[in-house]
Amino acid sequence: MTEQQPVLQMQDITKEYFGNRVLTNVCLDVNRGEILGLVGENGAGKSTLMNILFGMSIIAETGGYTGKVCIDGKEVVFQNPFDALRAGIGMVHQEFSLIPGFTATENILLNGEVLHDNIVAKLFGPRLKTLDLPEMRSIAEKSIELLGVEINPDTLVAEMPVGHKQFTELAREIHRPEMKLLVLDEPTAVLTESEAQVLLTSLRRLAATGISIIFITHRLQEIFDVCDRIVILRDGQVVKEAATRDTDIVQVAELMVGRSMSAKSVATRAYDEKTETVISIDHLWVDMPGETVRDVTLEVHKGEIFGIGGLAGQGKLGIPNGVMGLYPAGGSVTVHGKPIPLNDPAAALAAGMAFVSEDRRGVGLLLEEALDLNIASTAMQSQNKFIRPLLGGLLKWRDDKAIQDVAREYIEALDIKCTGTSQRVEELSGGNQQKICLAKAFALQPDVLFVSEPTRGIDVGAKARVLEALRTYNRKNGTTIIMISSELEELRSICDRIAIVDEGRIAGILPPSATAKEFGLLMIGKLKGEGSEVNSYA
Amino acid sequence: MRSIRRFIDTAGWPRIIIGLLLLSLFIAAPSVGVRVDQSITDTIVRFGMNGILVLGMIPMVQTGCGLNFGLPLGIIAGLLGATISIEIGLTGIAGFLGAIALAIPFAVLLGWGYGKLLNRVKGDEMMIATYVGFSSVSFMCMMWMLLPYHSPKMIWGYGGSGLRTTISLDGFWPHILDNFWAIRIGRNFMIPTGMILFFALMALIMWAFFHTKTGTAMTAVGSNPDYARAAGINVDKMRTISVIMSTVYGAIGILVYQQSFGFIQLYNGPFYMALPAVAAILIGGASVNKANITNAVIGTFLFQGILTMTPSVINNAIQSDLSEVVRIIVSDGMIVYALTRATRKSR
Numbered sequence: 001m002t003e004q005q006p007v008l009q010m011q012d013i014t015k016e017y018f019g020n021r022v023l024t025n026v027c028l029d030v031n032r033g034e035i036l037g038l039v040g041e042n043g044a045g046k047s048t049l050m051n052i053l054f055g056m057s058i059i060a061e062t063g064g065y066t067g068k069v070c071i072d073g074k075e076v077v078f079q080n081p082f083d084a085l086r087a088g089i090g091m092v093h094q095e096f097s098l099i100p101g102f103t104a105t106e107n108i109l110l111n112g113e114v115l116h117d118n119i120v121a122k123l124f125g126p127r128l129k130t131l132d133l134p135e136m137r138s139i140a141e142k143s144i145e146l147l148g149v150e151i152n153p154d155t156l157v158a159e160m161p162v163g164h165k166q167f168t169e170l171a172r173e174i175h176r177p178e179m180k181l182l183v184l185d186e187p188t189a190v191l192t193e194s195e196a197q198v199l200l201t202s203l204r205r206l207a208a209t210g211i212s213i214i215f216i217t218h219r220l221q222e223i224f225d226v227c228d229r230i231v232i233l234r235d236g237q238v239v240k241e242a243a244t245r246d247t248d249i250v251q252v253a254e255l256m257v258g259r260s261m262s263a264k265s266v267a268t269r270a271y272d273e274k275t276e277t278v279i280s281i282d283h284l285w286v287d288m289p290g291e292t293v294r295d296v297t298l299e300v301h302k303g304e305i306f307g308i309g310g311l312a313g314q315g316k317l318g319i320p321n322g323v324m325g326l327y328p329a330g331g332s333v334t335v336h337g338k339p340i341p342l343n344d345p346a347a348a349l350a351a352g353m354a355f356v357s358e359d360r361r362g363v364g365l366l367l368e369e370a371l372d373l374n375i376a377s378t379a380m381q382s383q384n385k386f387i388r389p390l391l392g393g394l395l396k397w398r399d400d401k402a403i404q405d406v407a408r409e410y411i412e413a414l415d416i417k418c419t420g421t422s423q424r425v426e427e428l429s430g431g432n433q434q435k436i437c438l439a440k441a442f443a444l445q446p447d448v449l450f451v452s453e454p455t456r457g458i459d460v461g462a463k464a465r466v467l468e469a470l471r472t473y474n475r476k477n478g479t480t481i482i483m484i485s486s487e488l489e490e491l492r493s494i495c496d497r498i499a500i501v502d503e504g505r506i507a508g509i510l511p512p513s514a515t516a517k518e519f520g521l522l523m524i525g526k527l528k529g530e531g532s533e534v535n536s537y538a
Numbered sequence: 539m540r541s542i543r544r545f546i547d548t549a550g551w552p553r554i555i556i557g558l559l560l561l562s563l564f565i566a567a568p569s570v571g572v573r574v575d576q577s578i579t580d581t582i583v584r585f586g587m588n589g590i591l592v593l594g595m596i597p598m599v600q601t602g603c604g605l606n607f608g609l610p611l612g613i614i615a616g617l618l619g620a621t622i623s624i625e626i627g628l629t630g631i632a633g634f635l636g637a638i639a640l641a642i643p644f645a646v647l648l649g650w651g652y653g654k655l656l657n658r659v660k661g662d663e664m665m666i667a668t669y670v671g672f673s674s675v676s677f678m679c680m681m682w683m684l685l686p687y688h689s690p691k692m693i694w695g696y697g698g699s700g701l702r703t704t705i706s707l708d709g710f711w712p713h714i715l716d717n718f719w720a721i722r723i724g725r726n727f728m729i730p731t732g733m734i735l736f737f738a739l740m741a742l743i744m745w746a747f748f749h750t751k752t753g754t755a756m757t758a759v760g761s762n763p764d765y766a767r768a769a770g771i772n773v774d775k776m777r778t779i780s781v782i783m784s785t786v787y788g789a790i791g792i793l794v795y796q797q798s799f800g801f802i803q804l805y806n807g808p809f810y811m812a813l814p815a816v817a818a819i820l821i822g823g824a825s826v827n828k829a830n831i832t833n834a835v836i837g838t839f840l841f842q843g844i845l846t847m848t849p850s851v852i853n854n855a856i857q858s859d860l861s862e863v864v865r866i867i868v869s870d871g872m873i874v875y876a877l878t879r880a881t882r883k884s885r
Contacts, residue, residue: 346770378769396751
């Protein structure tokens, strides 16, 4: 690439955290108008690399780094994110850093407002200048337009759907004229597939205007859809750098995890309708914000892995949350013929059901507590496991030894990477946290296990192990598993039957062998009437 | 080097700095004519007096109800127990245990109501708790006048009705714990064994409680209420239990305080009791939603140690009677410092 100066060059970047080397001689170039895909498992060093680029204070606090960062050929050392912003680097995070009570315009131009002079400002200084709202609005409109989406610049961020928030954040970064390089950290993780497609199209348009983009994602397909080049990090080293057209998804996935992926689909058993019904859901409605369930009727049989798929916001997540009593629900649910009272988590647990929540950090874990307590406390509270009765049962003493034993058992069985049973869960990576959630549910020895988005936000390697753990558990214990996932491929690789939810109702139930087209039709079947584009529900 | 760094990490800078300050005060004390043995005795006694009040912070912090700024409510229960015990004429160890036995029902009742209230104001517990404390003190200011107490030891000499602001425990149970198995060396050094043992007992009960099923459920509630709900735990019930526990500890704590002090202070007495206890547990390294017994022990020792030492050392050093002023500056300064250290560990 000698014909033009790269926008960004990172040379021989090495970084240690307290003697623990996380990046080793990493080199990275980004050319003008290029989209570079940066992939790697969790903990491969992607975030650290981007923190160095962005001058995050954590880097300097932990002893700085060695190596060179050059912007337009000039070496720079960013002391803080403001330096990076001034140099034309923008970053869009996974979490939204927007002010909910402000409109899109106000958020986009925050701290970069167009100002009017007035007499008060002349007297008392520039802090009293007034805002030029029409001008601001048109700048905001322009940058939203550049993304190719339709967002009303006067909408409050709080009232926007998730996808629009992501676009607003993107618009905020690109409205600045000096913008050269945009870093996107998993921008599609919170988006539905169709929203993600729109985002990818926007990225292409941005790149065409000369902005360079570093795109970080776990969804490899997106990399192949949009990126010009791929850099693969593993254990803090660049293991491969290649033009996208010279490689393929299987190769990248292999390089990322450093081992060959086994053939994806294990043949699922032929579904046998004669086995007894374990759980039957009748006319269930659930009032879960953003995932309303309107009228769902289902029967799931013993030993089955039952998949529930569908687009985001259609209500697939509401089903387990309603059955487990976490959101207001109505209708009837029977397990082994016995009706289960709704809106009562304790009763649902007592009926032999367990739930791995999609909201891992919010509902699934006690982040500040040790991992053994995380694994054991649900079983302890709802089933009196790991309890030693003292004084004739008057005192229910926590049996710490039993808790540690069970934790050790699952650490081994699920290959959880940790320093020991007393490590705090917040220190674990996303994939390992998910395994803790699974262990927590397994410790309940449930009859029926609901697993909601088990692979969301975790890397390819951990994904495979999580699915494998579910499959093994199902085969070994005959546990009925109901798995809810946005990723159809994942459902097809593990489930015996797959139901597709659309507008809070079951649109249809298909065998995993059905074609992608059949699934796709069920998913969008009813959306058609209102126009199938994602922008339609703005 | 590494072991030093690990020590700093686990102890935390605030504790190391305050600890060094306390140590330097003890070292400086003899040079300005303050007796070290007397100072150590004072520090230990004050530790014993305040320790249980600080322990009482733990349950509410652990269930996410925040720091118990409503501690005066528990203290009022304790005062009711103490005054009723004197009214019915119990003396000696029976008087002290009687006061505890009488105080606990009041503490449970008040704590239950207080807990119900806090369950309705989730997120603003500490603000509401502060006002619960203040208003209950003011309400009791009226009640101390109106309640039908008759013991001549307690009521105003003139007028013949209403309780005095300060009631001497002479003849009832002054220093009853302090003197139990007390170790005296020379004229100036004394270890109040009974009071320390009682503190240890209360700490043991607290420790044991958090090792039961209910105690573990409480920790889960404080750590993540959504997790707790999904685990089938009744979140509101756990919070109420924790508030009741904090209130009961407040009631017992003030009785221990009083027996050592030798007086019962009514009316505005409980008004400013919450802040030192809050400051102590924060200095001990607790956050707004995580606390343990070590935090309480270390915090109480450091806070009370500084509070004992600074006024006497400074007073003697500059040869004038500023002790009260210095005491207020130091104690409020430590409270401000502790509150700036109050961290809410975010999820």
